[in-house]
Each structure stands twice: as C-alpha cells, then as structure tokens.
Amino acid sequence: MALRELLRVPVGRPVDLSSYDTSAAAPSSGGPADKAAGVRATALMEPALAGLQERLYAASTAGDHRRLLLVLQGMDTSGKGGTIKHVIGCLNPAGCRVRSFKAPTAEERAHPFLWRIRRALPVPGEIGIFDRSHYEDVLVARVRELAPRRDIDRRYGQINRFEKSLADEGVTVVKVFLHLSYEEQRKRLLARLDDPEKHWKFDPGDIDERALWPAYRQAYEIALERCSTEEAPWYVVPADRKWYRNWAISALLLEHLRALDPQYPEGDFDVAECRKRLLAE
Amino acid sequence: MALRELLRVPVGRPVDLSSYDTSAAAPSSGGPADKAAGVRATALMEPALAGLQERLYAASTAGDHRRLLLVLQGMDTSGKGGTIKHVIGCLNPAGCRVRSFKAPTAEERAHPFLWRIRRALPVPGEIGIFDRSHYEDVLVARVRELAPRRDIDRRYGQINRFEKSLADEGVTVVKVFLHLSYEEQRKRLLARLDDPEKHWKFDPGDIDERALWPAYRQAYEIALERCSTEEAPWYVVPADRKWYRNWAISALLLEHLRALDPQYPEGDFDVAECRKRLLAE
Numbered sequence: 080m081a082l083r084e085l086l087r088v089p090v091g092r093p094v095d096l097s098s099y100d101t102s103a104a105a106p107s108s109g110g111p112a113d114k115a116a117g118v119r120a121t122a123l124m125e126p127a128l129a130g131l132q133e134r135l136y137a138a139s140t141a142g143d144h145r146r147l148l149l150v151l152q153g154m155d156t157s158g159k160g161g162t163i164k165h166v167i168g169c170l171n172p173a174g175c176r177v178r179s180f181k182a183p184t185a186e187e188r189a190h191p192f193l194w195r196i197r198r199a200l201p202v203p204g205e206i207g208i209f210d211r212s213h214y215e216d217v218l219v220a221r222v223r224e225l226a227p228r229r230d231i232d233r234r235y236g237q238i239n240r241f242e243k244s245l246a247d248e249g250v251t252v253v254k255v256f257l258h259l260s261y262e263e264q265r266k267r268l269l270a271r272l273d274d275p276e277k278h279w280k281f282d283p284g285d286i287d288e289r290a291l292w293p294a295y296r297q298a299y300e301i302a303l304e305r306c307s308t309e310e311a312p313w314y315v316v317p318a319d320r321k322w323y324r325n326w327a328i329s330a331l332l333l334e335h336l337r338a339l340d341p342q343y344p345e346g347d348f349d350v351a352e353c354r355k356r357l358l359a360e
Numbered sequence: 361m362a363l364r365e366l367l368r369v370p371v372g373r374p375v376d377l378s379s380y381d382t383s384a385a386a387p388s389s390g391g392p393a394d395k396a397a398g399v400r401a402t403a404l405m406e407p408a409l410a411g412l413q414e415r416l417y418a419a420s421t422a423g424d425h426r427r428l429l430l431v432l433q434g435m436d437t438s439g440k441g442g443t444i445k446h447v448i449g450c451l452n453p454a455g456c457r458v459r460s461f462k463a464p465t466a467e468e469r470a471h472p473f474l475w476r477i478r479r480a481l482p483v484p485g486e487i488g489i490f491d492r493s494h495y496e497d498v499l500v501a502r503v504r505e506l507a508p509r510r511d512i513d514r515r516y517g518q519i520n521r522f523e524k525s526l527a528d529e530g531v532t533v534v535k536v537f538l539h540l541s542y543e544e545q546r547k548r549l550l551a552r553l554d555d556p557e558k559h560w561k562f563d564p565g566d567i568d569e570r571a572l573w574p575a576y577r578q579a580y581e582i583a584l585e586r587c588s589t590e591e592a593p594w595y596v597v598p599a600d601r602k603w604y605r606n607w608a609i610s611a612l613l614l615e616h617l618r619a620l621d622p623q624y625p626e627g628d629f630d631v632a633e634c635r636k637r638l639l640a641e
Binding site: 137140141160163164167168170171172173175177179208210265268269272275276278279280281283286289290343344345346348350353354356357358360 | 418421422441444445448449451452453454456458460489491546549550553556557559560561562564567570571624625626627629631634635637638639641
C-alpha cells in the first residue's frame with residue numbers, strides 16, 4: 080500500500096490524534112524497520128527525487144503549469160526545519176521556493192489572512208515549501224483567541240476553497256502534520272537548553288505554549304477534520320524519530336511526483352541543422 | 361593571497377577580458393592542481409560553509425541585519441545553474457533565496473529596471489542568489505538595443521548607487537562573472553544537442569547570440585569596469601572547468617562569510633530555571 084494511503088487523514092471523518100502513532104512502530108507504518116534501514120532507504124530515494132524535480136521544472140518551460148506545495152505544520156521542535164534541511168536539502172535549490180511564516184507583520188495583518196500566502200506560492204515547475212502556513216490562522220489564532228471565534232470558524236471554508244483553486248491551477252498540495260509526542264518535545268527542548276549553539280532556537284515562551292498542549296491538539300484535530308479534502312488531503316507523519324520523519328516525507332514527495340509523471344519536453348528544432356550551424360561558426 | 365584578492369576586478373581601471381584566463385591553469389589561479397584535488401577541496405569546505413550559514417541565520421534572529429547576495433552572470437552555458445545546483449545545493453535551503461531573472465514580464469517592464477530586483481533581495485540572515493540580475497539591463501539591453509543608449513549609460517550609476525545602498529543596509533554583494541571561452545560554449549551547446557533530456561535547455565536562438573559574442577564581451581567589459589566598486593566588487597571566475605568554478609565560488613563564499621564572522625546570539629533567559637520548568641511539567 081502506498082504511504083500516502085496509510086498516512087492520509089480520511090475526508091469528512093472525526094479526527095482523534097491519540098489514535099495516531101507518534102513513534103512509527105515499524106510494522107504498522109509500512110516503513111523501514113530501524114534507523115540504519117531508514118537512513119539507507121531515504122538516501123536511495125534522492126536520485127529519483129532529483130530526477131523528477133528536474134523533469135517537473137523542464138516541463139514548465141514548455142507550458143506545463145504543474146507544481147507542488149509541501150505544507151509543514153507541527154508543534155515546536157516537531158521537525159519542520161529539520162525536514163527542510165535534510166529532505167529539501169537534497170533537491171536543486173533553483174527549483175525550490177521555501178517560505179517560513181512567522182507571526183504576521185503589521186502589513187500582513189492589514190490584509191486578509193491568505194494574502195501573504197498567495198504571494199509565497201510556487202510558480203509552475205517549482206516545489207514550494209511552507210514552514211508553517213495559513214493553518215496558523217486556525218491554530219495559534221484559535222488557541223490564543225487572536226480573532227473572534229466566528230471569523231476563525233469561517234476560515235476553514237475559506238482555506239478549502241483556496242486550496243481547491245490551487246488544485247485547479249495545477250498545484251499539488253501536500254499537507255503534512257508532524258505528529259510529535261509531549262514527552263519527545265520535552266526532550267528536544269531540554270537538548271536545546273543543553274547546547275549554547277542552540278539557544279537561539281529556544282524561547283522560554285515555548286514552555287508556556289506547552290501548557291496549552293491539549294488546546295493545540297484540539298485545534299489540530301479540528302483543522303485536520305475540516306480541511307482534509309479530496310483536493311488537498313492532510314497526512315499525519317509520526318515525528319518522534321527524525322529518521323522516520325525524513326523517510327516518510329521523502330516517500331510522500333516521491334509518490335506525488337511519480338503520480339504527476341512530468342516529462343522532458345521535446346525540442347521543436349532541427350537537431351542536425353543546429354549542430355551544423357554550431358560547428359560552422 | 362585570498363582568492364577574492366586574486367579574482368577581484370580592480371576599481372576604476374579598464375577591463376580587458378582577454379587578459380583573464382577562462383581555464384584556470386592551476387599555479388597562477390592559486391587553486392587546486394587538478395579535478396580530483398578540486399572536488400576534494402570543495403567538499404572539504406562544505407561543513408564550514410554550512411556552519412557559517414547557520415550562524416548568519418541565527419544572528420539575524422537577534423537583530424543582526426547582515427546577509428549576503430551572490431550575483432551570477434555569464435554567457436549561456438557558463439554554469440550559473442550548475443553553480444546553484446552544486447554549490448548552493450550544499451547549504452540549508454531554509455536560509456537561501458534563489459531567484460532567476462528571465463526577460464522581464466509586461467508588469468516588470470512597466471516599472472524601473474531595479475523594481476523587480478528590490479523585490480527579490482535576501483532578508484537579514486539569508487544568502488540570496490541571483491541567476492542573472494539587474495546587469496542584464498546593461499548587457500543584453502545594450503547589445504540588443506532594448507533601450508535608448510543614453511538610458512543604458514545612466515544605468516551604471518544607478519546600479520552603483522543601488523548596490524552602495526545595499527551595502528549600507530548590511531548586504532555583502534558578491535558579483536561573479538563566469539568567464540567562459542567561445543570554444544567551451546560550443547562544446548556545451550553541442551552536448552545539449554546530443555542529449556534529448558537536455559533539449560529543454562537548448563534554444564536555437566542561443567546560436568544567434570553567439571554571433572554577437574564580441575558585442576557581449578564588450579558589454580561585460582564596460583559593466584565590470586564601471587560597476588566594480590569598493591562596496592560591491594566584481595569577481596572574474598574562470599568557468600571552462602566546472603570543478604574549478606565550483607571550487608572558486610565555494611572559496612569566495614567562504615572567505616566572505618568568514619570576514620562577516622557571524623555569531624550565535626546568547627540566550628537572554630535563565631537556563632537552569634527553564635530546565636526546571638520543563639522537567640516539572
């Protein structure tokens with residue numbers, strides 16, 4: 080069974096995150112059995128990913144409008160940055176558009192919440208990567224009550240219509256929730272404290288957010304339930320083990336790119352004639 | 361002697377590109393002696409480059425406004441794309457902002473030529489990479505007479521003032537001219553013709569451009585002469601050998617990042633207190 084079938088959040092059904100594994104016990108997840116196998120399997124996917132990325136880009140030069148958008152969401156330390164470094168880092172940067180969304184600026188707040196998202200989308204042939212996204216507007220915004228509840232409740236439908244329009248324009252939207260356990264987050268925050276070169280990643284406010292863990296979990300469950308659609312499904316990736324996370328996201332990307340099956344365009348010129356001209360000069 | 365001293369175009373002196381080597385005979389260029397040594401030396405720089413990139417990014421989270429902009433210019437097949445794939449590909453994509461400039465769109469043509477450039481600049485902590493740049497507006501624009509000559513002549517000063525303002529804002533501008541020989545370009549174009557999977561990179565118009573080689577060379581000489589400044593010098597990188605090009609650009613980046621010497625910011629929180637709170641939850 081393809082990994083995207085296994086990890087996909089079914090459309091229109093209640094979501095209970097406690098029923099989703101965070102540590103990826105190997106047999107049930109269909110993945111590699113241990114770290115060594117996982118790292119090996121991930122490395123083996125790199126050439127295929129790079130090849131498909133080049134085809135996607137090449138096809139766009141001949142008018143193919145398709146592109147891919149990887150949306151990464153998850154609690155602090157769940158591995159959004161690590162995924163970009165290790166998985167996206169194996170791709171050609173010329174074809175990647177990485178955007179990290181922080182708390183909105185004054186200018187961004189003056190616009191509808193999807194405004195800054197639309198400006199960061201990948202163009203045809205590219206792979207776009209969002210480190211956080213428009214989902215923050217129904218996650219932290221819901222938990223921290225940054226907008227009236229009725230506005231937030233309206234956003235799920237706005238998001239679904241927006242993502243449907245992306246799909247119509249040839250954007251394959253792959254939304255990944257990095258599913259981390261409360262205990263693993265504690266370990267990772269402690270590890271940041273232990274290393275002075277990681278202090279810049281640490282914010283004491285992250286500890287306050289942990290107190291809101293159940294509220295965040297509920298906000299994620301609502302978002303996954305309401306916004307896992309046929310056009311833009313959510314995938315829940317167990318994130319407690321970094322090697323499994325890297326393997327799973329590589330595999331998800333590979334499956335989606337293979338399904339797109341982009342092709343090198345054929346040249347619309349006379350090869351023999353061009354060769355002759357080049358040699359004659 | 362640092363490579364940036366060797367490859368830098370002196371400020372305010374006439375430029376004769378025929379006096380610059382395209383093939384990088386090892387002894388005079390101060391580089392590795394052969395391909396094997398070059399590939400090895402380039403790989404050895406990767407950890408240092410990645411480390412400095414992380415420090416640059418980390419420093420920006422504490423208010424350091426510095427960033428780096430690598431401008432890549434050169435004739436077709438000179439290796440702009442190859443540099444991005446092989447050199448920039450070793451960096452963390454989260455901290456890179458790659459932008460490729462094609463012929464301007466209708467919207468871009470409706471604005472001053474620097475408009476689209478300003479919108480693509482790296483933000484603090486990032487490494488920006490331009491595949492072609494505002495220099496096209498004094499290169500192809502000059503050769504193909506896409507604007508009145510007096511407008512083009514005014515652009516050199518506009519570019520220098522623009523780049524000076526970048527430097528004032530903390531942007532280290534590294535401008536690289538990939539110096540390719542006429543013969544090597546012929547070989548690379550023929551190689552693209554020989555491989556159907558590379559036909560998408562080939563445009564018969566590239567052969568027409570070759571007929572304008574002397575005019576392009578002169579346009580480059582003028583641009584390098586007028587726009588190699590203290591604030592934003594030009595570097596001429598011999599580009600006939602890909603391994604040398606990758607080595608030289610890695611070394612240039614490394615020298616500039618080392619000179620910036622970005623530092624991990626110190627945490628402004630009580631580590632012991634934070635650890636206690638995390639363990640108590």
